[in-house]
Amino acid sequence: xxxxxELLARRATSASVIAWQRAVQRADPQVPLPLAAHAxxxxxxxxxxxxxxxxxxxxxxxxxxxxxxxxxxASLRPYQLRGIxxxxxxxxxxxxxxxxxEMGLGKTVQAIGLMTLRTPQGPQLVVCPSGxxxxxxxxxxxxxxxxTVDTDPTTSPQEPGRVCIISYAGVRLRIDALADIRWTTVxxxxxxxxxxxxxxxxxxxxxxxxxxxxxxxxxxxxxxxxELWAILRVVAPKLFPHQAVFRRRFTRAVEAGDRGALDxxxxxxxxxxxxxxxxxxxxxxxxxxxxxxxxxxxxxxxxLYDRHLAQLADDGFGAxxxxxxxxxxxxxxxxxxxxxxALVTGELAxxxxxxxxxxRSGKFDVCLDILTANVRSGSPTLVFTQYRHTGELLAxxxxxxxxxxxxxxxxxxxxxxxxxxxxxxxxxxxxxLMVMSLKAGGVxxxxxxxxxxxxxxxxxxPAVEAQASDRVHRLGQERTVTITTLTCATTLEEHIDAxxxxxxxxxxxxxxxxxxxxxxxxxxxxxxxxxxxxxxxx
Amino acid sequence: MLAEFGFSxxxxxxxxxxxxxxxxxxxxxxxxARSLARNQGVELTVTGSAVxxxxxxxxxxxxxxxxxxxxxHDAAGTLRALLGSATEPDDDVHQRAKTAGSGVxxxxxxxDCSCRARGDRCVHILATLYAxxxxxxxxxxxxxxxxxxxxxxxxxxxxxxxxxxxxxxxxxxExxxxxxxxxxxxxxxxxxxxxxxxxxx
Numbered sequence: 001x002x003x004x005x006e007l008l009a010r011r012a013t014s015a016s017v018i019a020w021q022r023a024v025q026r027a028d029p030q031v032p033l034p035l036a037a038h039a040x041x042x043x044x045x046x047x048x049x050x051x052x053x054x055x056x057x058x059x060x061x062x063x064x065x066x067x068x069x070x071x072x073x074a075s076l077r078p079y080q081l082r083g084i085x086x087x088x089x090x091x092x093x094x095x096x097x098x099x100x101x102e103m104g105l106g107k108t109v110q111a112i113g114l115m116t117l118r119t120p121q122g123p124q125l126v127v128c129p130s131g132x133x134x135x136x137x138x139x140x141x142x143x144x145x146x147x148t149v150d151t152d153p154t155t156s157p158q159e160p161g162r163v164c165i166i167s168y169a170g171v172r173l174r175i176d177a178l179a180d181i182r183w184t185t186v187x188x189x190x191x192x193x194x195x196x197x198x199x200x201x202x203x204x205x206x207x208x209x210x211x212x213x214x215x216x217x218x219x220x221x222x223x224x225x226x227e228l229w230a231i232l233r234v235v236a237p238k239l240f241p242h243q244a245v246f247r248r249r250f251t252r253a254v255e256a257g258d259r260g261a262l263d264x265x266x267x268x269x270x271x272x273x274x275x276x277x278x279x280x281x282x283x284x285x286x287x288x289x290x291x292x293x294x295x296x297x298x299x300x301x302x303x304l305y306d307r308h309l310a311q312l313a314d315d316g317f318g319a320x321x322x323x324x325x326x327x328x329x330x331x332x333x334x335x336x337x338x339x340x341x342a343l344v345t346g347e348l349a350x351x352x353x354x355x356x357x358x359x360r361s362g363k364f365d366v367c368l369d370i371l372t373a374n375v376r377s378g379s380p381t382l383v384f385t386q387y388r389h390t391g392e393l394l395a396x397x398x399x400x401x402x403x404x405x406x407x408x409x410x411x412x413x414x415x416x417x418x419x420x421x422x423x424x425x426x427x428x429x430x431x432x433l434m435v436m437s438l439k440a441g442g443v444x445x446x447x448x449x450x451x452x453x454x455x456x457x458x459x460x461x462p463a464v465e466a467q468a469s470d471r472v473h474r475l476g477q478e479r480t481v482t483i484t485t486l487t488c489a490t491t492l493e494e495h496i497d498a499x500x501x502x503x504x505x506x507x508x509x510x511x512x513x514x515x516x517x518x519x520x521x522x523x524x525x526x527x528x529x530x531x532x533x534x535x536x537x538x
Numbered sequence: 539m540l541a542e543f544g545f546s547x548x549x550x551x552x553x554x555x556x557x558x559x560x561x562x563x564x565x566x567x568x569x570x571a572r573s574l575a576r577n578q579g580v581e582l583t584v585t586g587s588a589v590x591x592x593x594x595x596x597x598x599x600x601x602x603x604x605x606x607x608x609x610x611h612d613a614a615g616t617l618r619a620l621l622g623s624a625t626e627p628d629d630d631v632h633q634r635a636k637t638a639g640s641g642v643x644x645x646x647x648x649x650d651c652s653c654r655a656r657g658d659r660c661v662h663i664l665a666t667l668y669a670x671x672x673x674x675x676x677x678x679x680x681x682x683x684x685x686x687x688x689x690x691x692x693x694x695x696x697x698x699x700x701x702x703x704x705x706x707x708x709x710x711x712e713x714x715x716x717x718x719x720x721x722x723x724x725x726x727x728x729x730x731x732x733x734x735x736x737x738x739x
Contacts, residue, residue: 015733032735035727042625047721056718093623238630244540249676264677270625270720 023055043266060085064117071116072143079281080106084113086274091118091185091212096235098191100275103218103373104289104482108136111187111216112143115163118212119147122184123158127205129190129369130167131362134489135294136189137165153178160184168193168201175204183210190369191215194234195227197243205234219373220275225251225265236272278480288473291484295362297338297491302533304337304344305491309531317524324520327527331492331516334531338488339390339457340364357397363486367394367456368401370484371433375402380425380432380450384468385457388412388437394456395435404431411440425449438468447471451479456486458493460516462500490533543572543668547632549675551643556659556667571664580669586725587647587684591666602662604670605648608686613640617687618694618719625720627678644684683723691719692726 013021016037023031038054041047064085068076076084083099087110090097101107115124124147126136137149140163150156153164154177171178186208188194194202194215213235220228229246232239240246249268253261278285297305308330317326336343340361347356359365367383374381385391388410395408407430409421422445424430434450438459450472459465465485473481487493519527544553557568574580574595581592591602609617616638620631635642649658674681682688 015735019735034735035729035732039732041724042721046725047723048727050719050722052718053720239628241629245545248540248545253676258676261676267721268626271623 023058042270043263044260045263057082057085060089064088064113067117068113071146072113073145074109074143076109076113077106077281077284079276079284080110080113083110083274083276084117087111087114087214088117090272091214094236094272095211096213096215096237096272098215098217098220098231098235098269098273100217100220100273102275102277102377103370104291104480104484105276105278105281107216107218108139108189109143111189111214112140114214115140115147115185115187116144118185119144120160121211122160123181124163124185124187125153125178125181125183125208125210126163126165126187126189127168127171128165129193129366130169131295131366132189132293133165133167134296138294138489140165153181171208172201172204175207179207179209181209183208185212185214186210188213188215188234191217191231191234192219192222192227195222195230197230197233202230202234219376220273222372222376225254228265228269232269232272239269239272282480285480287480288469289480289482291482292497293366293484293486294489294494295366295486296489297533298341298360298362300341300360301337301362301488304341305334305533308333308337308344309528309533312531313528317520317527324517327520328516330531331519334492335457336387336390338363338491338493339385339387340393343387343389343393357393358401363456363488364394364397367454367486368398370454371398372402374452375404375432378432379452381434381452381454382441382447382450382472383433383435383454383456384438384441384465385435386438386459387457390456391435391437398433398435402433404433406431406433406435408435408437409441410437413440422447436468436471438464441468441471445471446474446476448474448477451477452482452484454484454486458485458487458496458500460496460499465500492531494534495530543575543671544675546675546678547629548627548643548678548681549671551681552667552671552674554643555646556664556671565659565664567659567661567664571661572668574661574665575668575672580665582666582669582673584673584680584684587686589666589670589684591662591669593662593665600651600653600660600662602651602660602666603649604646604663604666606684607645607647609682609690610640611690613642614687614690616640617642617682618691621719623718623720627682642681644681683725688723688726691722 014036015034019031019033019037023033033051033054035048038049038051040049040054042049061082065081068081068084083101087097087099091114099107099110101110111126118124126140128136133151137151140147140149146161148162150162150164151166153166154174156162156164158164158181166174166178188205194205196202215231215235217231220231226243226247229240229243229251233243250261250265312330317323317330333344338361340357340363342357342360357364358368371381371383383394385394391408391410395406398404399406407421407425409418413421418440421430421434422441425434426447426449428449434447453469453472455465455468469481469483485497487497519530522530541550541553544550556571557565574593579593579595581594583590583592587606587608589604589606591604593600593602613635617627617631617635617640620634620638621627624631632642649663651660651662653660653662655661
């Protein structure tokens with residue numbers, strides 16, 4: 001007979017917890033652990049973690065934590081520390097690792113943590129999409145202020161303590177110079193760029209000499225498992241030397257409907273791949289996860305931005321009442337250039353070809369990457385923008401690229417049509433994506449079907465953005481909400497972003513009109529100073 | 539072009555059991571057996587080192603039973619060292635185990651079938667061998683489990699409750715940390731002491 005009271009009395013601390021506490025207190029590898037203390041099943045459910053592995057994982061994580069304490073000026077979440085320790089161990093042992101955590105869990109921070117640990121060993125390289133170079137530079141400045149960031153590997157000295165950030169295009173074009181340098185660590189961000197092993201880019205990447213290679217991606221598999229093989233071929237070429245064998249064992253087995261093949265694949269790649277989902281680490285996550293992304297302007301955008309500013313400087317803003325209107329018009333145009341150059345060149349008016357849209361706006365491309373990943377992983381997403389044309393462009397382009405019908409929710413629709421669309425989205429009758437106008441969709445609705453929000457452009461007032469994010473983060477939402485904001489580096493939008501942070505610090509809720517009025521109140525010199533693109537290094 | 543059965547070295551070992559080198563002529567039953575294995579005519583059930591294959595063709599069904607020889611303690615020790623921290627044996631491990639002189643492929647201890655054919659190489663046994671080779675191609679660890687490698691690991695983890703003793707027994711020059719195994723097969727664990735720490739000593 002089991003006595004219920006006895007069970008309740010014993011419930012306080014389980015034997016496995018006591019064993020772990022004892023092991024931690026004594027810092028002693030001899031303390032025996034019961035099976036329950038390391039009972040984590042493998043993907044096939046036929047084996048479990050060994051006590052030795054659990055112990056060494058714990059020791060590695062503690063070591064990483066103490067090495068980074070005081071060096072990284074931010075508190076890392078426990079799973080991030082575990083990720084850094086895992087990367088450090090696997091990169092040292094196997095020479096390469098693939099970190100495939102879900103978006104928003106902080107892959108960038110974990111890679112920077114690893115680079116911090118490996119700093120004394122030599123120069124390091126980060127390869128990322130061209131739109132994210134500023135984002136990397138900012139994150140490194142934030143989490144590893146001791147590292148010096150370069151963007152040109154050929155002119156800067158290669159020594160410990162330096163990190164070079166370069167785009168994938170840069171690797172392809174300058175591989176001859178890059179291949180001569182022995183890198184301590186090479187981080188490949190958004191590694192799905194390497195999914196085709198026969199491209200010049202993949203070949204160039206394989207020529208890089210590195211003691212440790214780390215690939216980061218939220219979507220290691222976009223279409224077929226072969227893409228995972230292509231990434232693994234770069235970071236862990238020894239694991240699956242032959243593509244044909246990989247195909248037979250996994251790609252074709254999965255296509256033929258063999259459910260077990262995916263589990264077996266996870267077992268096979270476990271030594272070099274770590275892929276955690278948000279629900280694995282849910283207790284460590286806050287209800288809202290902010291994911292600010294800094295995007296770079298393309299050359300076309302930059303020159304348009306500068307030309308428009310030069311013209312404004314010639315024309316002037318005038319004075320008096322007229323001034324405020326002109327300032328607002330100028331700001332609007334600059335923000336639209338940040339969104340996409342086609343919005344100001346007038347090509348859309350004549351129903352221009354949509355296929356000329358990709359590759360012209362850093363922000364647009366980053367956004368589409370995120371949307372693609374979310375559609376593949378089945379996470380419904382809302383994209384907010386304040387401009388009707390931007391929204392139409394986004395909805396149209398996303399529909400064509402992803403092959404789904406992306407609705408656009410905007411103020412031009414009748415109230416009834418809007419209500420129907422919101423209900424349809426919430427009930428799952430529309431595609432996973434919806435583009436919304438910030439002002440029309442910002443209030444009142446409940447759209448908890450989505451747990452991802454993207455703010456495509458920045459509104460003057462943080463409260464309006466928060467209002468919009470709360471469509472998704474409200475009663476009935478049980479998952480962690482990821483809020484991504486896209487900001488164009490070095491432009492007006494960065495000033496808005498800085499302003500948001502100031503406002504948040506002051507805890508004031510400014511009215512958006514008063515902000516424009518405030519800007520209009522500045523004299524021309526100060527205003528142009530705010531609007532001008534800050535050159536790198538200045 | 540990869541072989542249809544036995545495209546991994548571990549699977550090829552089992553194909554070799556169906557097509558021994560000593561055979562002078564191709565086995566006339568082999569193509570029928572391959573066709574059965576190819577078209578899902580064999581349902582495998584693996585229990586420890588025993589494999590049962592339910593071979594059905596048309597209205598006929600036979601059960602072929604195979605029993606494999608357990609690997610020696612030394613061979614298992616060599617394999618364990620070669621595997622290191624890998625979670626599954628690959629072709630490279632196979633190659634190195636062979637170079638190290640330990641026989642790695644499964645050897646048949648006993649084979650029989652419920653059909654009326656004589657001898658121990660009826661079409662059902664052959665079909666079961668081909669199906670087993672295909673299964674091992676997809677999951678090479680099975681080749682080791684058939685030879686009792688799991689039981690070796692479980693026994694090893696019990697004696698290893700004090701990790702210091704392993705490296706301590708090694709001679710000075712080749713002392714290196716024993717690679718840590720990632721997973722331990724559930725089959726080798728006793729759940730009786732799930733909550734109790736293993737006794738030291």
